Amino acid sequence: MNLAVEVAGIRLKNPLIAASGTFGYGVEYEGVLDLSVLGGIVSKGLYLEPRDGAPTPRIVETPSGLLNAIGLQGVGISAFVRDVLPRLVRHDTAILVNVCGDTVEEYAEVARICDASPGIAGLEVNISCPNVKKGGMAFGGDPRMTHEVVAAVRGATGLPVIPKLSPNVGDIAVFARAAEEAGADALSCINTLLGLAIDVETRRPRLGFGTGGLSGPAIRPVAVRMAWQAARAVRIPVIGIGGIASAEDALEFLIAGCHAVQIGTANFVDPGIYERVLAGLRAYLERHGAPDVRSVVGTLEYPGVARPCDDPGTGKPGGCA
Numbered sequence: 195m196n197l198a199v200e201v202a203g204i205r206l207k208n209p210l211i212a213a214s215g216t217f218g219y220g221v222e223y224e225g226v227l228d229l230s231v232l233g234g235i236v237s238k239g240l241y242l243e244p245r246d247g248a249p250t251p252r253i254v255e256t257p258s259g260l261l262n263a264i265g266l267q268g269v270g271i272s273a274f275v276r277d278v279l280p281r282l283v284r285h286d287t288a289i290l291v292n293v294c295g296d297t298v299e300e301y302a303e304v305a306r307i308c309d310a311s312p313g314i315a316g317l318e319v320n321i322s323c324p325n326v327k328k329g330g331m332a333f334g335g336d337p338r339m340t341h342e343v344v345a346a347v348r349g350a351t352g353l354p355v356i357p358k359l360s361p362n363v364g365d366i367a368v369f370a371r372a373a374e375e376a377g378a379d380a381l382s383c384i385n386t387l388l389g390l391a392i393d394v395e396t397r398r399p400r401l402g403f404g405t406g407g408l409s410g411p412a413i414r415p416v417a418v419r420m421a422w423q424a425a426r427a428v429r430i431p432v433i434g435i436g437g438i439a440s441a442e443d444a445l446e447f448l449i450a451g452c453h454a455v456q457i458g459t460a461n462f463v464d465p466g467i468y469e470r471v472l473a474g475l476r477a478y479l480e481r482h483g484a485p486d487v488r489s490v491v492g493t494l495e496y497p498g499v500a501r502p503c504d505d506p507g508t509g510k511p512g513g514c515a
């Protein structure tokens with residue numbers, strides 16, 4: 195049975211990737227699970243310099259979800275490349291860096307450093323973090339800025355460029371197309387949904403930053419819808435993210451047209467989630483007589499709508515794999 199997929203020219207042994215910010219820099223999990231089980235790992239968001247992040251509390255549980263405002267705390271790209279990457283590359287899994295910036299130039303500079311660092315398979319460009327005052331969602335919430343950041347990163351590196359889109363927009367297709375036009379090789383959909391939790395006793399926000407980003411099963415139907423809309427809007431592959439906690443959840447994204455998926459919040463509940471989802475994927479493929487996971491991609495039968503992988507010109511099926 196084949197579980198391997200290729201996204202943006204990156205070969206993944208299976209379609210499961212650890213989502214940025216929910217898996218540290220990867221090495222923190224070395225004693226917890228075999229990292230080579232994973233198709234890939236996306237690092238916590240990295241700027242040029244180290245950052246302290248947002249004031250505490252940074253995480254609040256909500257029904258079927260998690261509201262966070264970490265504020266992109268991190269060691270900075272140089273420390274990652276020097277101290278973490280040499281350890282991470284010992285594992286047989288694709289390493290992606292989540293690239294952040296306060297300015298367009300900073301995104302490009304982080305990308306340049308990654309380009310010169312062997313072992314990095316690709317760049318996920320974080321233009322969608324809701325928990326920072328500059329950059330983040332400010333870039334991902336404006337299609338012209340999305341284009342500008344992606345084009346700058348594209349110009350700074352030969353590595354695959356994968357912008358991570360925000361769900362906090364009206365029409366994600368507009369942003370997907372802007373990123374594709376700017377030279378993106380794939381898209382990650384989606385980051386967290388902007389939320390607010392209030393402590394009714396103190397009448398203050400429950401997070402130190404104020405608002406936060408909602409993740410977990412609560413956002414899955416929104417995420418599947420947005421990943422599906424993005425996949426229909428572009429020719430480049432889409433990586434689906436949002437609330438995946440089972441093989442069935444992952445399959446929803448694949449059927450919607452995603453070539454791979456990321457798992458975030460569910461990893462906090464059970465770091466064994468990857469093996470559990472992989473076993474479930476295998477069982478599903480076996481049950482459906484499908485020896486290749488790629489045959490599931492984009493097979494959504496949506497009334498009156500062409501399948502995401504159908505040729506937009508002719509409407510003929512196929513093309514995803």
Ligand SMILES: Cc1cc2nc3c(=O)[nH]c(=O)nc-3n(C[C@H](O)[C@H](O)[C@H](O)COP(=O)(O)O)c2cc1C
Pocket residue numbers: 213214215216237238239260262264266292320323358384385386408409410411413435436437438456457458459460
């Ligand atoms: C605690 C936490 C930290 C996160 N940090 C980042 C980050 O640094 N960069 C980023 O692009 N996304 C970050 N995210 C968003 C996740 O990568 C993912 O897009 C989102 O949580 C939805 O997936 P999930 O429902 O499986 O968690 C973070 C999410 C959480 C919960």
